[in-house]
Amino acid sequence: MSTLSPNAKGYILTLSCPNRPGIVAALSQTLYEAGANITEAQQYDDVGSGSFFMRIMFDIVKGKTTEAELRALVDVMAGQFGMEYRLNCQSYRPKVVIMVSKFDHCLVDLLYRWRIGELPIEPVGIIANHPEETYKDIDFYGIPFYHLPITKETKVEQEARILSVVDGSGADLVVLARYMQILSNDMAAALSGRCINIHHSFLPGFKGARPYHQAYERGVKLIGATAHYVTRDLDEGPIIEQDVERISHADSPDDLIRKGRDIERRVLARAVRYHIEMRTIMNGNKTIVFVS
Amino acid sequence: MSTLSPNAKGYILTLSCPNRPGIVAALSQTLYEAGANITEAQQYDDVGSGSFFMRIMFDIVKGKTTEAELRALVDVMAGQFGMEYRLNCQSYRPKVVIMVSKFDHCLVDLLYRWRIGELPIEPVGIIANHPEETYKDIDFYGIPFYHLPITKETKVEQEARILSVVDGSGADLVVLARYMQILSNDMAAALSGRCINIHHSFLPGFKGARPYHQAYERGVKLIGATAHYVTRDLDEGPIIEQDVERISHADSPDDLIRKGRDIERRVLARAVRYHIEMRTIMNGNKTIVFVS
Amino acid sequence: MSTLSPNAKGYILTLSCPNRPGIVAALSQTLYEAGANITEAQQYDDVGSGSFFMRIMFDIVKGKTTEAELRALVDVMAGQFGMEYRLNCQSYRPKVVIMVSKFDHCLVDLLYRWRIGELPIEPVGIIANHPEETYKDIDFYGIPFYHLPITKETKVEQEARILSVVDGSGADLVVLARYMQILSNDMAAALSGRCINIHHSFLPGFKGARPYHQAYERGVKLIGATAHYVTRDLDEGPIIEQDVERISHADSPDDLIRKGRDIERRVLARAVRYHIEMRTIMNGNKTIVFVS
């Protein structure tokens, strides 16, 4: 949707703060004076918590306000309104680490979307608890691969290694692309807000292991998948995206697993896209998703 | 879809029995000899339980085998194969009792579908725990109305009255059209297999009270409704039909309730249609639904 | 979603103008100075046409700026930026005329949504080309009913009468709720932008008469409905909302008609809701729909 003129620089700004009159007026005045042309804007008042959330896309003609000057201007406003904010260039390609176990359909799908330019990310690492030969059919294009198997005994040290890879690579985002190890509380906390998991059920139904078998046993008529931010509470993180497909009594657990792969792929890809386009803001145990 | 010639009589037969070779051959031979023309047939082998399920629609030219003779023939087969079966004329209009509380959208919807001939039922009673004036905007067309309010103290006797109305009316089916009283175990058992409830969530998520508020609190991205047969276990009955709609962070609980009404209406109407067209067969805690 | 405090007055403003920098800044500054608290805002830049569109909801504490003063302020801005705008109180209930032919499912549905308070409208007239007894099962609650049958010979004068009813009633919106007469070009032009039609196909597929039969003949696997603004070009008006449902080879044209009723009802109801909440802005032959 980018329609940026070649001599302008595009930005995305997301912010949250306690709600009070005048935020939008002050912000749009500040941006106007900085020479910004707002191209997209969405806001949300959470009446329950009294919080205000906003996402703004804008362009600034080159030669006018620099990025550093812009940050200084936003910092002033942030101080004034008690804002937390994130500001990025629209051209920024987030660094992403992908974690995977045996099933590779989400990994393959993300790499494909990256390869054809659909997902503007920079993959900086693939971490698996299976050895590299498990993925011998996949072209990693030189993305570093880390085999970090986990047992009960090695969990603490291996998670430390994972975090070291994540932080060492400068990753902005970790994607659990059907990574079937349960993260420790410490690990989950360390990745909180920058880690997306795909769970293969329509949460809150069928938490935990083997959700398609649970769905089969319960006799539901639709199955689904859920992409959510990782937090301490397993399968309780803020939901970013969900989708479902119809099944029938004649579908076996294997049919559900097969149909589920399609749902998981598209739900995870959408969630990652929303995140890297800065369309998501965590709001307690929920996620605000500004789709246009 | 009926394409019955005027001088033929249409039947629907559903059956279940232990699976073994030769059921279909014997059945189709029997029906052929009875002069039946099979117009629709579906079957399902439940490999787990070793059970066989089938639904057959067929016509018999008038003057050939009578309904009594037909039943005798099917009885022989049923004995031979250990079958349970149901046989009805396609023209049979099941007698239905509808139960309702304050919210009338499912009731109004069912009555409308009946009025225009979409749902071939015969409503024989409306039971409510609110007084008739609550429904003053609804034309009951002379369907008997029963005000049977329930308190903790009167539950036993009022449920007995409800059962008495149901059985006295000869009802084939009881529809809980947003009837917000929890049935006692005895009542649920007494109606088992002939009572459909609409629950306003995508089960197994958000059982119990105020599911839309639960959904709002959890931050899901789709809400749903579930029609199921009533059994002893509240919200655990065999699911007949489910559907969902997309919501966003900006939807309040009232928005969910509003969007949910549309889902509830169509899910319940589909489930009732499947039941009266004898497309459903309960299979333990699941429902086989033979949709064409 | 209204969370208006009792001593504030809520407004909705929609506007369009040639795009240029500073619109949002000027507008939010103006509103801020008027004492407005913005609760919802959406915007869209149509790069192709160079037009800018916006919808803003805001509250003003009673005792501050009056509605007249507010309009004066917006008028100034409108002059400055070449804006067209609409400004309404959030509590305004648009006057609506509903037109219908033989099939009453959309009419009944709209009246139900109005009766339970879901659709905040004021129905001021029902116009039909069938006599009132056709609708004897429907409670019109005293809404004036006009029987205006149309033949080739009477079309001009009857359309004049329809327009006279519409204008005489002060209607803001005319809803063609399965009104099966083709409007003349003059009539369509007279109602342009304030008349919503429901077409019983997924446009642009199956324009014209008997779309479900067309769909059956073509063998599509999904059927749909389309709500659109009425313009001179029949079935070519700006689309507001569409939806679909799955069908199979086994569905007869009557099955499609039955399944279609459910789609038509919800698509039309959504479109009317979007319109009366001022979420829609016509943009040439398209409709911008600001859903939250």
Added chain:
Amino acid sequence: MSTLSPNAKGYILTLSCPNRPGIVAALSQTLYEAGANITEAQQYDDVGSGSFFMRIMFDIVKGKTTEAELRALVDVMAGQFGMEYRLNCQSYRPKVVIMVSKFDHCLVDLLYRWRIGELPIEPVGIIANHPEETYKDIDFYGIPFYHLPITKETKVEQEARILSVVDGSGADLVVLARYMQILSNDMAAALSGRCINIHHSFLPGFKGARPYHQAYERGVKLIGATAHYVTRDLDEGPIIEQDVERISHADSPDDLIRKGRDIERRVLARAVRYHIEMRTIMNGNKTIVFVS
């Protein structure tokens, strides 16, 4: 869903014939006497054309009736009832040629589903009108690749080469996986009934070139994709499967193309699956699809 015992051989039989009483009885008797255990069966009476269609899955214990004997038995019935039929082993893996142009998402998707065992096919050739280096990111696993570019001048001879590859490879099915060349009438006729195309619109809307741009211009609110058998009439072939996704006014043509890729992939994959599981039977310009 296969639950075949190791000492049984599974078959799929599809058939069509003029409808008359006794077909099912004769067929099930024949199969019963051949020692077959029917595991799945579906039928459809097309009242309009008076044709009868059926799909049956069954097992025969090894050592009983052989495949040759079985074919002889079915041949007798076919003669008796004027049947056309197809009989295959359930373990048969159809040979498939995939044709592709520049966009490789459907090709990559099909190869992935084949690689993980989801699609039980044997790819025997990939034909492209672009050179092999266009697909350098794709592992063809030794599947023969044919670069057969087409110009107006070379069309006749290149189509002859394509047919020669198809027939030489013994392909049961040709999949046009976003192959952007229009087949000549002769070519389409030669492949009729054994060639599936994916069209990137919800047919019959937006036939021909650049359908996403057409959809953008028309302002529809859902976009779709259609998989159909190839026949002489371009974009008019019998539809096998369709699906849609929601879009908004804010989506650019590029957004539609991106969202469309997901729809195209799953619609084509489902259609291919239906075909190779022999769930489809062409019925004039429609397709019967027996989904369970």
